[in-house]
Amino acid sequence: MPTVLVFLHDPGAVLAKNDRELLTLARTLGDPVAAVAGDAGDPLLDGLGSYGVSTCYLPADPSVGKSLVAGKAAFLAEAVRASGASVVLLGNAYEAKEIAARAGVRLESGVITDVVAVADDLTATKSVFAGSYTSQCRVTTGIPILAVKPNSIEAAEAGQPATPETVSVEVPVPAAAAVITGRVDKPATGRPDLAEARVIVAGGRGVDGNFAPLEELADLLGGAVGASRAATDAGWIEHSAQIGQTGKTVSPQLYISAGISGAVQQKAGMQTSQVIVAINKDPDSPVFEIADFGVVGDLFTVLPQAAEEIRKRRA
Amino acid sequence: MDEAPTPGLNIAVLVKHVPDAQFDRHLNGPRNTTERSESILSELDEYALEAALQLVEQHGGDAAGHRVTAVTMGPGPAVSAVKKALQMGAAEGVHLTDDALAGSDASATSRALAALLSHLGPFDLVLTGMASTDGETSLVPAQLAERLDLPQVTFAAALELEAAEAGWTLTARRDGDAYSETITCQLPALVSVTDQINEPRYPNFKGIMAAKKKPLRTLSLSDIGLTADEVGFAGSWTAVEAAEPRPPRSQGIVITDEGDAGLRLVDFLAGQKLL
Numbered sequence: 259m260p261t262v263l264v265f266l267h268d269p270g271a272v273l274a275k276n277d278r279e280l281l282t283l284a285r286t287l288g289d290p291v292a293a294v295a296g297d298a299g300d301p302l303l304d305g306l307g308s309y310g311v312s313t314c315y316l317p318a319d320p321s322v323g324k325s326l327v328a329g330k331a332a333f334l335a336e337a338v339r340a341s342g343a344s345v346v347l348l349g350n351a352y353e354a355k356e357i358a359a360r361a362g363v364r365l366e367s368g369v370i371t372d373v374v375a376v377a378d379d380l381t382a383t384k385s386v387f388a389g390s391y392t393s394q395c396r397v398t399t400g401i402p403i404l405a406v407k408p409n410s411i412e413a414a415e416a417g418q419p420a421t422p423e424t425v426s427v428e429v430p431v432p433a434a435a436a437v438i439t440g441r442v443d444k445p446a447t448g449r450p451d452l453a454e455a456r457v458i459v460a461g462g463r464g465v466d467g468n469f470a471p472l473e474e475l476a477d478l479l480g481g482a483v484g485a486s487r488a489a490t491d492a493g494w495i496e497h498s499a500q501i502g503q504t505g506k507t508v509s510p511q512l513y514i515s516a517g518i519s520g521a522v523q524q525k526a527g528m529q530t531s532q533v534i535v536a537i538n539k540d541p542d543s544p545v546f547e548i549a550d551f552g553v554v555g556d557l558f559t560v561l562p563q564a565a566e567e568i569r570k571r572r573a
Numbered sequence: 574m575d576e577a578p579t580p581g582l583n584i585a586v587l588v589k590h591v592p593d594a595q596f597d598r599h600l601n602g603p604r605n606t607t608e609r610s611e612s613i614l615s616e617l618d619e620y621a622l623e624a625a626l627q628l629v630e631q632h633g634g635d636a637a638g639h640r641v642t643a644v645t646m647g648p649g650p651a652v653s654a655v656k657k658a659l660q661m662g663a664a665e666g667v668h669l670t671d672d673a674l675a676g677s678d679a680s681a682t683s684r685a686l687a688a689l690l691s692h693l694g695p696f697d698l699v700l701t702g703m704a705s706t707d708g709e710t711s712l713v714p715a716q717l718a719e720r721l722d723l724p725q726v727t728f729a730a731a732l733e734l735e736a737a738e739a740g741w742t743l744t745a746r747r748d749g750d751a752y753s754e755t756i757t758c759q760l761p762a763l764v765s766v767t768d769q770i771n772e773p774r775y776p777n778f779k780g781i782m783a784a785k786k787k788p789l790r791t792l793s794l795s796d797i798g799l800t801a802d803e804v805g806f807a808g809s810w811t812a813v814e815a816a817e818p819r820p821p822r823s824q825g826i827v828i829t830d831e832g833d834a835g836l837r838l839v840d841f842l843a844g845q846k847l848l
């Protein structure tokens with residue numbers, strides 16, 4: 259069985275959902291090992307074990323994350339060499355893709371991003387042109403490095419858990435790297451992460467500064483709140499909530515678009531959602547072209563009425 | 574205003590010629606490559622150019638010896654991306670073009686651009702967009718930084734340069750989901766910028782007229798010391814084996830609110846088992 263290395267580029271205290279998905283995918287392709295770009299405490303190691311990881315590679319100096327991308331990319335390349343892995347899987351967040359990019363140059367290996375499925379022969383399926391095309395790609399040189407989009411696979415623990423052995427890897431210090439000198443935390447919303455949410459309620463210019471009805475519906479549905487660039491540019495909501503070409507690309511089970519016209523750049527981030535609901539005052543809004551259920555109406559009456567009805571049905 | 578510690582900032586901005594996203598885009602070129610009619614300067618690279626122009630303007634302008642070079646790699650028509658950059662205010666343009674470049678993936682593109690920048694440079698600063706609006710991989714800037722051994726600062730949402738005895742220091746802000754970071758490095762560096770950083774200017778009449786007199790060079794592979802097998806399909810580390818348009822989303826039901834749309838919306842969600 260080939261060794262499949264799963265790279266945790268931004269490890270938390272426990273396994274993140276996307277990492278569990280990657281580890282599950284890894285098991286379908288071979289024997290999973292992990293490389294963790296930082297510290298790994300017992301809860302994380304236990305998690306890795308329950309997903310069948312036999313070996314966990316750690317940087318000898320856990321501060322590889324201090325430098326921007328270069329340090330983690332050097333660590334990934336060394337972990338691949340140390341493990342003899344023949345495939346690398348990692349997430350598709352911007353930082354993960356950049357780590358993949360640089361490690362690819364170091365390992366003289368091809369990188370494929372935006373992967374949604376990987377076949378046994380390592381053919382990767384990816385979405386292109388903002389989800390309007392699907393392509394089948396292969397890495398033709400080196401060790402395939404595949405950046406896999408979240409929600410592409412259902413995570414499942416291994417039948418036989420393992421107790422991962424940890425291996426420390428020396429990482430060459432990158433000659434020239436930018437350093438992170440400051441960090442300001444943003445307030446947590448308490449809602450699910452946009453990339454992982456099963457339901458997203460997104461608002462645009464039509465929300466006119468008042469996201470309350472969207473938040474109410476999102477909370478009832480256990481969903482996240484997203485936005486168009488018009489809404490984030492206006493400062494009504496954090497930029498990190500932006501969905502679209504220059505924001506997040508999401509494919510939830512349900513996307514409720516309210517007061518958003520549906521410009522190409524917005525569609526780029528959400529048109530692969532499973533079900534799309536749109537509420538807009540203007541019947542000619544392009545968003546209706548891709549909606550499964552559209553309401554021509556005022557979001558300030560439609561959304562509260564829907565929320566009220568859901569509450570009633572649940573009572 | 575800072576005193577320039579060096580003769581002047583030499584800035585390269587990488588601009589790509591991409592299919593206009595306002596039209597349908599297709600992968601029906603040779604070996605599933607992008608069909609490139611109806612192409613424009615990638616909108617996201619306009620932010621990089623604007624950032625370069627603003628940095629120069631903040632630090633004494635052309636008079637201080639600063640220079641912005643717009644660089645593209647692509648087939649014949651791609652030169653129009655450079656021409657637009659010259660109209661916006663770049664001082665000089667370079668177009669790398671060669672039949673052998675066709676089919677280059679990120680690794681081959683970054684190899685060619687790295688060789689091109691080494692041939693033209695040295696540059697104090699290489700600026701790029703956050704992603705090309707066609708490939709959308711965001712791989713090229715990081716791979717260039719790796720190949721050129723430059724510090725990388727990617728997805729900058731704000732950018733400042735400060736001159737000191739020892740050289741230029743760059744400070745950037747980068748916004749993540751949970752936090753926003755301040756990042757610093759010394760020049761030379763490679764920086765990619767997001768669409769949050771500025772509002773790109775439109776070329777005005779004066780800019781359009783001035784652009785006609787600005788130097789614009791066309792280079793081929795042999796000019797930068799690369800051979801055909803190092804780029805294009807041959808030099809790429811990935812291949813697209815098949816590509817298919819996704820079936821367009823079919824339009825669903827559209828109702829007009831007559832006072833009960835919220836209820837009908839909930840009926841729809843219940844029917845889809847989404848409640």
Ligand SMILES: Cc1cc2nc3c(=O)[nH]c(=O)nc-3n(C[C@H](O)[C@H](O)[C@H](O)COP(=O)(O)OP(=O)(O)OC[C@H]3O[C@@H](n4cnc5c(N)ncnc54)[C@H](O)[C@@H]3O)c2cc1C
Binds near residue numbers: 463486501516538539
């Ligand atoms: C380089 C670039 C990148 C971009 N990236 C993104 C991106 O990532 N994401 C993104 O979203 N955009 C992006 N944009 C911007 C995009 O082109 C559009 O301008 C933007 O999506 C419009 O946002 P909107 O639909 O909220 O606003 P508008 O287009 O103004 O639409 C507002 C809508 O709200 C409706 N409305 C108003 N009041 C109500 C009400 N009470 N009830 C119901 N409906 C109401 C109106 O009928 C209208 O359709 C980008 C643009 C550029 C140039």
Ligand SMILES: Nc1ncnc2c1ncn2[C@@H]1O[C@H](COP(=O)(O)O)[C@@H](O)[C@H]1O
Binds near residue numbers: 588615618702708
């Ligand atoms: N062929 C090219 N010519 C010039 N610049 C490019 C080219 N390809 C990519 N770039 C630069 O790299 C950035 C990211 O591109 P990509 O990695 O393809 O998403 C773009 O915004 C450009 O600045």
